Amino acid sequence: xxxxxxxxxxxxxxxxxxxxxxxxxxxxxxxxxxxxxxxxxxxxxxxxxxxxxxxxxxxxxxxxxxxxxxxxxxxxxxxxxxxxxxxxxxxxxxxxxxxxxxxxxxxxxxxxxxxx
Ligand code: AMP
Numbered sequence: 001x002x003x004x005x006x007x008x009x010x011x012x013x014x015x016x017x018x019x020x021x022x023x024x025x026x027x028x029x030x031x032x033x034x035x036x037x038x039x040x041x042x043x044x045x046x047x048x049x050x051x052x053x054x055x056x057x058x059x060x061x062x063x064x065x066x067x068x069x070x071x072x073x074x075x076x077x078x079x080x081x082x083x084x085x086x087x088x089x090x091x092x093x094x095x096x097x098x099x100x101x102x103x104x105x106x107x108x109x110x111x112x113x114x115x116x
Contacts (some may be wrong), residue, residue, distance in 0.1 A: 005051070009100040013047050023074050027066050030074045030105075039108025040078050046069050050101040053090040071103050080107035087115070 012019040023030040024043060033041040043054055044067055050056055056064060068086070075084045084107030089096040 005099065007048075007098050007100040009043075009045050009098060009102065010049060013045070014045055019054075021040065023070065023077065023078050026072075027063060028070045030070065033104070038102075038106040038111075039078060040084070042074055042078065042105040044074060044103040044105065046101055051099045052094075052096055053088050053100055057099070067101075075105050075107060078105070078107065080105075083107070085111045 008017065012021075013016045019033040019034075021029060022032065023044075023090040026047070028044055028046055030042050030044045033043050046063055046067060048060075048063065050060065057095060071086050075086075084105055087106065088094075088102070089104075
């Protein structure tokens with residue numbers, strides 16, 4: 001399965017519900033997380049509804065690279081010059097709650113390791 005079911009993120013892509021969008025291009029969109037876990041917490045998502053990283057396929061490799069470079073660009077734009085963390089939760093054990101692939105950009109404070 002590679003197509004995601006309709007999620008709240010589909011509605012954000014279609015601008016049917018409000019979001020604080022900080023970046024958008026033809027393949028991806030980035031917006032502030034509604035429940036931030038750090039001073040800066042931004043989500044980068046593909047417009048194509050891939051449910052989770054575990055569903056990404058070989059044909060998606062350029063898109064995957066684009067999402068990572070978009071995360072870098074958005075982090076720069078947010079002024080995270082001292083570093084940041086990029087997280088993808090995939091599936092139940094990964095702690096994923098919204099089944100539309102997304103990269104979390106977390107910054108503005110020092111991150112602990114290991115994560116919970
Ligand atoms: P995950 O647990 O990795 O699936 O992350 C889902 C993230 O989406 C969580 O950090 C939520 O706070 C965030 N989230 C859910 N709904 C919205 C929304 N409408 N706008 C922005 N972020 C959202």
